[in-house]
Amino acid sequence: MPPFDVPEGDPFGPHNLPYGVFSLPGSTDRTVGVRLGDHVLDAGAAAAALGSPYVSLLARPSLNPLLAAGRTAWSDVRRALTAWVTVPSHQETIAGFLHPLPDVTLHLPFEVADYVDFYASEHHARNVGRIFRPDAADSLTPNWKHLPIGYHGRSGTVVVSGTDVVRPSGQRKASADPVPAFGPSIRLDIEAEVGFVVGVPTPMGRPVGLADFREHVFGLCLLNDWSARDIQAWEYVPLGPFLGKSFATSVSAWITPLDALEASRVTPPQRTHPLLEYLDDSLFADEPGGYDLRISVAINGHVVSEPPFSTMYWTAAQQLAHLTVNGASLRTGDLYGSGTVSGPSEHERGSLLELTWNGTQPLELPDGKRTFLEDGDVVTLSAWAPGPHGVRVGLGEVVGRVVGRGA
Missing domain, CATH: 3.90.850.10 (Fumarylacetoacetase-like, C-terminal domain)
Structure with a gap:
């Protein structure tokens, strides 16, 4: 099943889109990912490919820059991500940045302060x-x-x-x-x-x-x-x-x-x-x-x-x-x-x-x-x-x- 065709009722469909941090096999580079069904979207790479202003928040090894950006940015980024995974023209651009969950390594998603x-x-x-x-x-x-x-x-x-x-x-x-x-x-x-x-x-x-x-x-x-x-x-x-x-x-x-x-x-x-x-x-x-x-x-x-x-x-x-x-x-x-x-x-x-x-x-x-x-x-x-x-x-x-x- 193509990664965008999340089964109806999937608890990790476009209505959810939780954030994490992952790395690919053979790489130590970490980046922000967003879960869609049983795949993870490289959010930073997707933002860059679509010319999004949110690259600086998403192409990062931790969620902390996004966390610090504040509620307006949180809502704007969420709306953008929802469009990226649901609008066909965006899907064509970012399809290559979706990775099966079993193929990636998940990390502690943010730097814990207190x-x-x-x-x-x-x-x-x-x-x-x-x-x-x-x-x-x-x-x-x-x-x-x-x-x-x-x-x-x-x-x-x-x-x-x-x-x-x-x-x-x-x-x-x-x-x-x-x-x-x-x-x-x-x-x-x-x-x-x-x-x-x-x-x-x-x-x-x-x-x-x-x-x-x-x-x-x-x-x-x-x-x-x-x-x-x-x-x-x-x-x-x-x-x-x-x-x-x-x-x-x-x-x-x-x-x-x-x-x-x-x-x-x-x-x-x-x-x-x-x-x-x-x-x-x-x-x-x-x-x-x-x-x-x-x-x-x-x-x-x-x-x-x-x-x-x-x-x-x-x-x-x-x-x-x-x-x-x-x-x-x-x-x-x-x-x-x-x-x-x-x-x-x-x-x-x-x-x-x-x-x-x-x-x-x-x-x-x-x-x-x-x-x-x-x-x-x-x-x-x-x-x-x-x-x-x-x-x-x-x-x-x-x-x-x-x-x-x-x-």
Whole structure:
């Protein structure tokens, strides 16, 4: 089938057009690509062949120049790309710049600046509270309904889908152990999340309000924030996550622009506590801040969970507003994760910590029981969102294989 003849209903049709960075066989040169069906378009080469003014943004080894260009440029480039892959005269010119996906190497699509991870799912937070504080009157901490809780992560260990994840080592101490032990984590977990990619930066001292979210955030991607639960449990008091989180965070090779997800915007869950003005999204009822993303989590090809992103209590706009309300600056390439996505049912939990209830209820997989991940396990996150006219918008998957240290 010719590359432009994408089957009707393909989640990566012209209505989607996510961005990535790729290289061709035998070459180390990287350039921006746009996915169309099971092909990738060399966007820079296409722009040059068509005499487009966007060559300077697309013929680059990273998405960062496009990210920094701002919302007007994002919309203009998207309109141009849509025309290039749908107008017959343009198709004739750029046909030679479409490459089958299996023939290219995909890379981390942008240079990650800072990385922040949130804790925005009420269902996840309540599950964690019930696991670790079963006698508490409220499974949520007192601050949870008043602000999006988050922590600063490590941008240098953000890796692209397909990168192996080495089992981390560190200190761990069970409650019955007299002293801590050192060694590989034995409670390695995943966190099914959505990552948001910042384009336009801000200076220090200038918060970003809810209304300006779409002026600064370019798009989103699936994200797996790998977690060593035993290391995390011993180290996190009193300052929070550290080595149990910083060893690896996997992201998709494809960044879906927000403009491709207009049809999937939904109203977030009802607010149960009054919000301070800078977080009060009731003032923007005509601009719903949630996204209806249907996520699937598979271990060794077996689906174990289907978390719904539409249930997230705190929206990406609220997270960005809170992230900057103290005057913290934004940089092009900043990445922030939604936190684990979990829904109300057992089959909608986005981590093994919840799915196995801290290891007390093992999962039954075709290749054996699991409480936490074993060496050789392959975790795959995939997702789709409702698109225009009933079609689906596909999100690029995130795949990671666990390998033992020294493997």
